[in-house]
Amino acid sequence: TYLNVDNEGDFVVKSAPCPFLGADNFCSIYDVRPSDCARFPYTDEDVLLKRPQLTMKNATFCPIVFQVLDRLSEGS
Known part of the structure; x- marks a missing residue:
């Protein structure tokens, strides 16, 4: 298998x-x-908010996740 x-x-x-x-x-x-x-x-799924640890991990290497989080924080 190729996954862990x-x-x-x-x-x-x-x-x-x-x-x-x-x-x-x-x-x-x-x-x-x-x-x-x-x-x-996963930016168009509930995973973005329901799995914050995964979202934060993805934001460290995926620019679009970082940008989505940045824009969401601007609206707060």
Whole structure:
């Protein structure tokens, strides 16, 4: 298998970069990629607010998650 479950119960790829990332920097299994990959970074789902630890972790490496959180905080 190519996934592990981390301390927070999230499925994560065992290696970085992803074993399905091609030399061209594109996903080699894009048409049949796992649903988590298709849904990432979850900015349009309730995961954003219901799983704050995951959201904060994603914000450290995904610029769009950071921007969404930044804009949400501006509205507070």
